Amino acid sequence: MAETGMENLNVVIINDLAEIGRLSILVDDFVSRHRLPTRTAFELNLALDELLTNVISYGYPDEMQHEIQIRGSIVDDLIVIEIEDDGREFNPFEIKEPDLKAPLVERPIGGLGIHLVRQMIDVVEYRRLDGKNIVVLKKSVPTHFHGECDDADRSH
């Protein structure tokens, strides 16, 4: 299927946690334009939320306003989302996996975000390029929905 600009996700947010809610609406819209299930939107939003919360909360050594770019596209049966920020160098996927079987009293508070990203996304990549952190998330389109886009406009 040909990729067109209309179907891509292209969002710039600033380093304010309130922006994550605004982004989620645009991700929902991106997913529904591709006629993918709402579960997929939930999973993409959760992964983006966890990564962006880290960047916004801990990524910047100053109090300045920064921009973070989020780009998404779907090529064949693969959803690819890219996050680019100019915060301090940080590879989120080097964080140690939490112990998910620990009893309540031994559970550390926090540390679960990146674990959730790995559960929501099939392939995660990180690179540092030109002073920017670039995270790439790849997720297969749910099999059941593969090819549905070709039936566009049938129900409208």
Place this chain on the structure above:
Amino acid sequence: MMQIEVIEDESQHVVIVGLSGRMDSSNSRAFEEKMVNLIQAGKTRMVVDCAQLQYISSAGLRVFLMAAKQLTMAKGKLILASLNDDVRQVFNLTGFSSIFQICDSREEAIRNHGD
């Protein structure tokens, strides 16, 4: 956007906290403050009703964990009710389903406080 509603069921001596909307890092602090205030006010038999909660991230899970730890120390109990499939999945994937008592309805959660 998240809303928090607190109802005291005086006949059962249970406080019900109803959540609706999205709980993420931008608003989990409001939930945390509400829970801390309730626990400090001696409300240690609690139900959090998630029937209208559409979304939760680890920032929200963190508050549940903190509240459960504080309630355990205060000899109280936290029971969750009515998680939707997406929220339930987050609890399952993080092992939180095994550290919290989760009921299918608010009524069942209140009944379980009576045991």
